[in-house]
Amino acid sequence: MKKMENRTNPENFIHAADLRCSYRDENGNRQEILHGVSFDVARGEYVAILGHNGSGKSTLAKLINGILEPDGGTLVVAGKDLASPDVTDDDIYELRRQVGMVFQNPDNQLVATLVEEDVAFGPENLGVPTAEIRQRVDAALATVGMTDYARHEPHRLSGGQKQRVAIAGILAMEPSCMILDEATAMLDPAGRREVLSTVERLNREKGITLITITHYMNEAAHADRVIVLNDGKILLEGTPAEVFAEPEKLMAAGLDVPQCTALVHGLRASGAALEGEPVTIEECADLICRAWEEKRHGDRRA
Amino acid sequence: MKNIAFGQYYPARSPLHALDARMKVILAILYIVCTFLCKNVFCFGALLASALLLVLCSRVPLRIILRSLRPVLFILLFTAVLNVFLTGGETELFGFWRLHVYVEGVYHAAFMMVRIVVLILTTSLFLTYTTTPIALTDAIESLLTPLRWLHVPVHEFAMMMTIALRFIPTLTEETYKIMSAQKARGVDFSHGGLIRRARALIPILIPLVVSSFRRADELAMAMECRCYRGGKGRTKMTVPHLHVYDLFALLLVVAFGAGIVWLNRQGYGYTMPR
Known part of the structure; x- marks a missing residue:
């Protein structure tokens, strides 16, 4: 519970206050998805963001990574205010180097035709020297337990293995935070466990801040803190035990207990x-x- | 659908496999020049012999290599027949109606056939059988790098090729899935005439194209998230180096080319015009 004391501190890794985000629908009308969300994530914390489809949880992830721009409020990630109008492309680049994202579909995030080439993609983009890329790739593959598959073609791997390669690809960029945007949604139960245990270990051992976004309640059980989103607002926040103790509210938010x-x-x-x-x-x-x-x-x- | 082979790469350990991919591209181009330098029977004999030697060196079974010639069999026969009948000459072999076959025509047709066969044999040996598509893409990128001076987007081009190669198996798998789904809905792919069958492909193609666009969108986002900003300031994990061995191979092919030029001067029998 120690981590929960410094809740609203701009010094935190992520500090969001009254965060708003909207998009234009087909008719050109503004649709607000996030109606003023406030939360903090400390360095090294493991936070699960829960919500049913359309609750705004993926939007939140995309805001943290600079894919979407906030329309109002404050969002400070790694010391940069992303809501301020003078955010440059270089700031976003710097942000993405620190905050890695694993997406839902494993097939649509692997770029190269060989596993090790794909893991090298991030460091290559960062301009890391050749010899160091080799070290980083080998270390990242060892960490996720995919060393034996280094020279395999991604399409021959199982879903869980593909996601572990995607995690290795992020890891090789040496980020301080990792976001899993429904990264287990397309996997079978074995693959889901594989992926979650890998990132949870990274959180424990390397102190990488971990944010998992999901609608599976069971996946949130190991998190330090759970944030439940419903219709663009925070419905519940607390430890898994605290949040799970309110089954009526969870059911009202369209989540399974x-x-x-x-x-x-x-x-x-x-x-x-x-x-x-x-x-x-x-x-x-x-x-x-x-x-x-x-x-x-x-x-x-x- | 997990065993789709990329291209026709034949994994083996051979002198040809060991060559640097960039050198193989250069050698393939030199070999094409050689085939067009050939003019007389000596040259084409030497050319055919060298091509067979290359096949032996590559350790790729002849059976597999001959398979690559099958699609051009028709063109081969067509060229041969045209050349036999349409090449004029002095010594008539036989003739009937308005068609005359000359000795020169037979030579010409044979030379053309050897030329086409060697052309396909050597380029596929150098570029597809002994080189992985990834190595080939990297080699092309590396060789075209000077074009950046002319603002040719070399890196972007290579990236497109890599992504295309990466997604061939994924999209093939998806095509089969969509086909099964449409079959389950009663679409018939195996009956009816050509037009009917072509129309049956529409319910496959449309979902495939739509999903490709969605994939492209997601992939672009994932790439951006991994700090991709085009070729600028990018480094590479594997930087290939040319070895003495590669230079030796180059020397060999250049010497072969010089030999062809020399053989051309030994006027004997039929010499191709131009």
């Missing part, structure tokens, strides 16, 4: 004495077992 939470809340409604908010399946199993044991002991005594 995680299975564990649903189970515990259901049991409680039918009279079981369960304390606490389990977030992961293991915690949930533990909690139910303990309650079961206590109940059995209680019955025996009576």
